[in-house]
Amino acid sequence: MNTSVDLTNLxxxxxxxxxxxxxxxxxxxxxxxxxxxxxRNSCEPDATEAWRKAAHALKGISLNLGAEGLGKLCEEAQxxxxxMQDKKQAMLADIEAEHMRVEGFLTxx
Amino acid sequence: xxxxxxxxxxxxxxxxxxxxLNHKPTGVWGLLAVQRANLETMTQDKFIIFIxxxxxxxxxAKVFFAGDTEIYILWSGVQxxxxxxxxxxxxxxxxxADIASPAVDMMQYYDPKLQGNEIIAMLRSKPKDKxxxxxxxxxxxxxxxxxxxxxQKFRQQQQLQSKRTMFKVLIVEDQLxxxxxxxxVLRGTYMVEAxxxxxxxxxxxLEHAPDIVFLDIELxxxxxxxxxxxxxxLAPSTYVVMVTANHGLNDVQQAKQNHVDGFIAxxxxxxxxxxxxxxxxxxxxxxxxxxxxx
Numbered sequence: 001m002n003t004s005v006d007l008t009n010l011x012x013x014x015x016x017x018x019x020x021x022x023x024x025x026x027x028x029x030x031x032x033x034x035x036x037x038x039x040r041n042s043c044e045p046d047a048t049e050a051w052r053k054a055a056h057a058l059k060g061i062s063l064n065l066g067a068e069g070l071g072k073l074c075e076e077a078q079x080x081x082x083x084m085q086d087k088k089q090a091m092l093a094d095i096e097a098e099h100m101r102v103e104g105f106l107t108x109x
Numbered sequence: 110x111x112x113x114x115x116x117x118x119x120x121x122x123x124x125x126x127x128x129x130l131n132h133k134p135t136g137v138w139g140l141l142a143v144q145r146a147n148l149e150t151m152t153q154d155k156f157i158i159f160i161x162x163x164x165x166x167x168x169x170a171k172v173f174f175a176g177d178t179e180i181y182i183l184w185s186g187v188q189x190x191x192x193x194x195x196x197x198x199x200x201x202x203x204x205x206a207d208i209a210s211p212a213v214d215m216m217q218y219y220d221p222k223l224q225g226n227e228i229i230a231m232l233r234s235k236p237k238d239k240x241x242x243x244x245x246x247x248x249x250x251x252x253x254x255x256x257x258x259x260x261q262k263f264r265q266q267q268q269l270q271s272k273r274t275m276f277k278v279l280i281v282e283d284q285l286x287x288x289x290x291x292x293x294v295l296r297g298t299y300m301v302e303a304x305x306x307x308x309x310x311x312x313x314x315l316e317h318a319p320d321i322v323f324l325d326i327e328l329x330x331x332x333x334x335x336x337x338x339x340x341x342x343l344a345p346s347t348y349v350v351m352v353t354a355n356h357g358l359n360d361v362q363q364a365k366q367n368h369v370d371g372f373i374a375x376x377x378x379x380x381x382x383x384x385x386x387x388x389x390x391x392x393x394x395x396x397x398x399x400x401x402x403x
Contacts, residue, residue, distance in 0.1 A: 009378050013294050020293055027286045041158045050154030056327055060354040061286040063376040071354075 004101040006066040025106045028065050032058055032099055039077070039095065043088040051088065052081035058095070062102075070098045119173040123181050124232050126171070131225040136168070139188040140219040140228065141195055143180045147215045148203050150330060156180065159202055163194035175235075183221070192218055253339045259315045266318035267344060271397050275300050277319040281310040281336065282352065283328045291323060291352075291377060306330045314340060319347065321389055323373070326353040326360055334360075337367045346400040348389045352377075 007021075014020045038054035041047070059074035077091045130138060148156075153174050160182065164170045168186035175181065184191055196216060219228050255263065278295050280303040282288040288303050295301045302317055304310035307330050314322070314336075322340060326333040337349050350371035351364045364372055370392075371385045 009376060010290075012379055013290060013377065017293075024286060024290060027289060031284065031286055038158065041161065042154065047154050047157065049152055050158055053152070053154075053327070056354065057284055060375050061284050063354055064287050064290055066376070075354075 004067055004069055004098065005105045006068065008066065010064070010066050024065075025109075028061055029103060029106065031061055032102075036092075036096060036099060039092050043085050043092065045082070045085060048081040052078050055081070065102075067098075067102045070095065070102055073098055119175040119181070120232050120235060123173045123175075123183070124229050126183065127221050127225050127228055127232075130221050136185050137188055138183065138185050138221045139192055140221050141182045141192065142217045142219065143182070143199060144215045145178055145180060147205055148199075149205050151203070156203070160195060160198055163198045164191060166194070167191050179235075188220070253311060253335075255311075255315050259312075263315045263318055263343075266316070270318060270320060270346065271401070273320065276321060277302070277317050279304070279310065279313055279317065279319040279322045281305075281307070281322065281328065281333065282325040284325075287325075287352075287375070287377070291382075294377070294379065294382060307333070307336050310336060311339070314347075318344065320393075321348045321350065321386070323350050323352050324369075326351055326355065334363045334367060337364065337369050341368050344400075346396040348392075348396070350385050 010024070011021070014024070035054045035058040038050055039058075042051035042054065055074045055078035059071050059078060062068075062071035062074060073091070073095050077088075077095060080087065080091060083091070127140075153172075157172060160172070164182075164184055166187050167184035170182065170184040173181040173183070182195060199216065221228060276299050278299040278301045280288055280291050280295070280301065282291065282303070283305045285305070288305065292301055292303050299321075300317075302313045302319065304313050305328075307328055310324075313319075322337075324333045324337055333351060337351065340347050340349055345368070348371070349367075349369040350373055351360070351369050352373045352375065353360060354375040356374060361372065371388065373381050373385065
């Protein structure tokens with residue numbers, strides 16, 4: 001069972017509207033991919049603000065989707081914007097792996 | 110390695126660097142001066158991210174952010190290829206959308222080895238860079254300065270507030286996913302307007318005089334607290350709810366200082382939103398009475 005996403009809260013908010021859910025999932029996937037691209041390009045120590053903002057943006061939409069694990073990883077990344085490059089790269093790898101699980105969950109619904 | 114140099118020391122640092130190049134000429138260098146007025150508003154980090162691929166063929170590069178007026182990109186290695194790539198990315202991806210034809214002097218290329226003294230004279234003739242914080246403050250003041258027409262329209266809408274049978278809600282949230290979710294939850298029951306940034310949010314606020322504002326704190330063009338403060342100063346009867354994924358004490362304190370009425374931590378939920386709306390209903394008569402008596 002994939003536990004990357006819990007849609008209970010989101011479905012309560014959308015009133016189980018399948019079309020709206022699909023639209024929101026698409027928006028999530030596009031925005032998440034953009035945020036991850038920014039994170040990937042911001043691993044150098046001088047790109048702290050770009051890293052922090054991208055992590056913050058991805059955290060917010062992950063929490064609202066119900067992807068708590070991805071949200072937590074992004075929170076950790078947001079709080080570690082000034083970390084060394086190797087630590088940022090390790091965090092990014094975790095985020096990318098979790099993002100893939102979330103993406104897999106959403107596309108297989 | 111791309112190095113970023115900012116604030117009021119940027120021009121002085123650039124002059125020092127060019128002087129050093131003039132004395133110890135090593136390798137090939139290029140310098141591109143870019144006027145910021147024609148570019149989209151963006152953070153320095155975002156600018157760096159965009160131009161980085163264009164500098165792949167350079168052996169080294171430094172970017173000097175001189176106040177809010179100019180950006181200087183200095184690089185070593187091949188000149189023409191990098192110049193072409195930089196010009197392409199700036200004109201294709203970074204120009205302001207509302208500019209049909211950019212100013213001809215928007216970008217100026219210099220060869221530091223051939224034109225070193227000329228560049229230094231040009232840089233020295235520039236007015237002293239303003240500290241970034243001051244210029245941001247000035248920009249914020251301009252952003253929140255309503256025109257007479259806007260104020261007139263706002264007052265007209267505000268007078269109708271107490272007679273509204275359907276409340277007006279303004280959502281200010283930069284993330285489309287979260288903005289759309291909140292919009293869908295509220296529409297039907299409320300008249301909803303939504304904005305991804307402070308600038309448009311302020312325009313919508315003046316146009317509609319909403320009863321309730323759901324306001325994200327971290328926005329692309331600034332901080333939601335600034336807008337909350339402006340709204341509560343102009344229209345204390347507006348019910349302002351800060352929305353955030355952060356749990357920082359500073360944000361809570363700032364929200365209290367601005368006399369905002371509620372705080373929602375992401376994730377949103379029907380229950381959290383309903384609690385806010387119920388609270389608004391309970392305090393609305395007192396809020397409106399207070400304003401009409403003053």
